[in-house]
Amino acid sequence: LRVVDKNFEKDEQYLYAIIPYDRSRMDTGFVFVDTRLTTEIPKAPELEKNEMENQIELRWSIQSIQNAFTAYWIERSEDGRNWKRLNNIPYLQATQNPNQEPDEYIYYTDTTIARNYLPYKYRLIGITPFAELSEPSDVIEAMGRDRSGPQPPIITSIKDVNGKIELEWQLENPPSDLKGFMIGRSSSIGGQYEPITPQMLGTSARKYTDSNPDPIDENYYVVFAIDTAGNASVSMPAYGFLIDSIPPAKPIGLTGNIDTLGVVTLRWPLGQDPDITGYRVYFANAADHEFSNLTPYPIQDTVFVDTISLNTLTKEIFYQIAAVDRNFNHSVRSDILRLVKPDIVPPVTPLISDYLVTDTAVILKIIPSSSDDVAEHILFRKGEKQTGWTPILTLNNSSLNQTEIFDNNVTGPNYYLYALQSVDSSGNKSELSPSVGVRVRQNLKVFQIEGLNASYDNQKKVVSLTWKKPQGDLKYYVIYRKVNAGKFENFASVDPDKSSFSDSELIYQGEYQYGIKGVFSSNESQISISSPVLVK
Template sequence: MKVNSYTHLLGRATVQSLPFALRPLPIALCFLLFASSAWGQQKKTAVSPKTPMDTSLLGKYRVGVMTKSFGDSVVVRWAPNQSSFFRQALKSGYLLTRRSVIDNKTTKLDFQETILPWTLEEWLKNTARRDTLAAACAQLVHGKNTPIGATEAVTLDKILEQQNQNDLRMMVALVLADSHPRYARGMALGWVDKKVKKGVQYLYYVIPLTDPQTYPVEVAASSVVNDGPGAPLKMVPVRPESGEHLIKLKWNRRLAESAFSSYHVERSTDGGKTFRRLTKRPWIQPPADQMDDIIQYADSVPQNYRNYHYRILGITPFGELAPSEMIVGMGVDKTPPPSVEQLNAKHLNGAKVSVTWKYPTATGDVAGFVVAKATNLEGPFSPLITEPLGPAAREFTDTTAIPYLPNYYKVIAVDTARNLGHSLPVYCIIKDGKGPSKPKGLQGYIDSTGFVRVVWDMNPEPDLMGYRVVSANDRKHVFTVDTKGYLALPVYNDSVTLNTLTRKKYFRVIAYDKNYNPSEASDILELIRPDKIAPTTPVIRDYVVSDTSVALSWAPSSSDDVAYQLLLRRGKSSERWVELAKLTKDISTYTDKTIKGSAEYGYALVAVDEAGLRSETSFPLNVQTPRITPQKVNGIKAIVNPDNTVLVSWNYAVPNCRFVVYRAVEKEPFLSYDSVYDNRQYQDKRPPAKGIVQYAVRVIYPDGLEASLSSVVKVALK
């Protein structure tokens, strides 16, 4: 007998070898059809040899079990994981075994009960006659699926339909079993154990009494210490969302399903004093897809802008109700106001457009109107005002109309709830009589082949059609059109003859819009035909050489198109010419102050005309600069120190020089006395004991050049 074989298996269990299902089941009683081992972990224990099992099916059929202590009782809940297994267990029932854990960590058998579903008579006896949920439970236990007709063909669709009926029965049964322990007991999915003692640890085992060979299943167990229910569960946070006569209540599915399998929704219309239940039966919302993380309940309310108070009651697998915090929501007006009628847009002048419309005065919640404009029938439309016009407004003047673009207008009615009633767009025809702005930034050139290029800045007008270029050989002549058609880009290319006495060519540009309105002609651009004849060469006439500079004078080029002159210099005749100065065409003298003494320099001139042609280099002038005498030392001073030594000091700006100190005693001549390097003072430590002593200093440069002797300074020694 199946019961005896399982009893034999459980009779020798110890605490250390018992399989505990200690992990709570998140909504498992509702969805074990699809998942799950979350009800608990089962110990892989071999069954008695008297009842052989098909070990290949182990793991396919499972029973999850969980327990909870309430102090005066312990509620045990379980559920199978497969619909056909569930239907078979309804017929055979389950074996419930309880064992107590004693002090020496061993267990003793308390009782074994065979749990069968209630008969119809037991349902009538144990539940109220108006309990519709109890009737539904009884139907799930004793009802039958719609059979396949005797004359119907057995197809895959028919088989799947029978399977779907079984799946649906199991899912509904698990939801109803969660809602109250009475329903769980009636469907053989739960047990309320009232013969318990506080503080005692109990082990509960659930075994389906099905054929072990057909439905091999491992023993499911759960452990509980009867120390009371503990802190009550709290419902997860709920947030409201307003709609038109509608309030949506939303909460997180992942957080809620870890503790609750279904819900009740209650509403209060008296500020939360009393609540009325909106869900007559436990309410669930299966996920729409794997990414569905939100549970949402929508409640229709009769009145907008009125506060309604709600609370959500989460139903645990043990039939407990966990109320949420009180939530306040209200319905809001989402109905847009009527659209305006007889919308019209008329061009006044320039950039002004008058927009008028009509609107029924009976609409009482209109807050105002917004006028919007677009350049396309499909939009996007941009508002022309920052704040809506008043509800009495029926016209608006747009001062930003763009004549060269399409102008579409809409008027949007706005009600007090900020709902928008859009009108159909209307088109405004604008008479454009104003041309584009004056072209600017003309530049150009004529190269040595006669090629002409003229460029200018692009006009900013979006309706620009193109440009026409006009030219003349004199500013006072009539300008004639050079272009055929209109230039799309601000570039004009042409060619002119260079064999003409008229050296200059004048150009102007006129812009046209798409309505053929011309702009004001641009400023005149003057271009000069290139000159192929180089200017005449300047001639150096005179020069003056000193030890600090070379002064030059020359006769400039006689050509009238000279733009500037280049003064060239070189060190020796073998060196290359270097540009010394760029001078205007009228200058005829220049002083070179960057020379060195005792050096050779060569000078020449080149004239450059307006076309960039250079004259030949003038006949060079070669000069020899004289030897430069260094400047003598100045600011010489001498003082007698307390120790009867003499300190001589002086000033000199040139670095890296050697200074020779001269001394004369009484009427004797000056003699070289001592020297210092790159220093501006000297201390005479061996002066005469007394008398008049004179000092002077001479500077000697690193290249050996010597300056004259400095002024003399005297000191009296006593």
């Protein structure tokens, strides 16, 4: 609806009101007009084209015309003089969802073209809200074009031929406009395929040889079929691999260490072979044992961490590595790496198996520790009134085979406890052996009977004994006698003030020998033995 007011004065300003005839509907519209300002109809916006197969898509911007037009006429001409409108009613594009961003372009598709590659000319005429027509837009030329590529080729064969990749393909029902083929290569199946053919292959080509495949990375290939319009189709990718039977070089420079928690860290430099994909790590508890694989899959690193138990009797562990290339060729294993475990296991405890006590020494028989890394044994002693052990003797490596230990620094009467401990080369100490208690009696040398002499009186038929009286509180003497090959027997008792004795009870002829012992109030002397005498 509209109304035209031709009765106005120039350079005036007017306000118009439009009121419904039906007063029950209170709806009034207002518009302000300044006649000093003139309104010019802008030129229709420029057309842009998209040449598709059997159709042409046109578009124009609506940003530049500032809502000057509410609809459009689209016109087409084959000669540029005679124009035909393609729309029977003004073309109006519906407004999109108001919650979305506003449209930037209006689109129109001409699907009535006769054939591809027939040029047409197009122009646009804008229609204002007052049904006034704009000046036509600039003319553009467009045509339908072939946008359908050939059928995709199918790669039928790909193989290694003396270090080169040879691929073959087929193309069913080649189109009449087929122009040729191109070969693309990529290092990954989903990567960017770069053409490797210096120029397009002919329409009859069905085989191509890549003389420079990547010897390190992977090689994926596709075949492009291209028609004369530049449309291309592409085959499914195919993987071409080189047959590699040459293993990497032997790894060198393997080093490692073991900390006090049993964590082993191995390191080595990366090999020079460009196709190395990883390394395998092997270990054994002895250099002449079979090595076990620690890595089910090759590790892609030059550092490996292993965890071992230190509570074992084996003091060493051995490692090797092997390099693995992308075709799983394994190199010769590296030189064996020997690592010494931190020693936290104490040696086996030695034992005191027997003892012998004199009045001046204690002799201990021992069973040394059976551990092979023992460096020394330490003998401890504790007196009867002592609370702690005192080390008194150390046996080093040179005397570890010794089975008897002498303690000459004892006095009697006294009671001693002895224990033995072993120490290995790492300083680990065994538990103390079960203690052995011994009692040392008083030194009896001061009570010894000296100067015992025996002589036979052939006339009186008696044997006379004489001796020197000892010091000390002597209570009596005990005389012992042995006849011929018999044993010493208790023969007589003599008062302490005597220093001689006569044996008149000579029953047999032969060799007689005597002994004497002093009995004191606090001790007894050892038996003193005389020289034998011959009784006839």
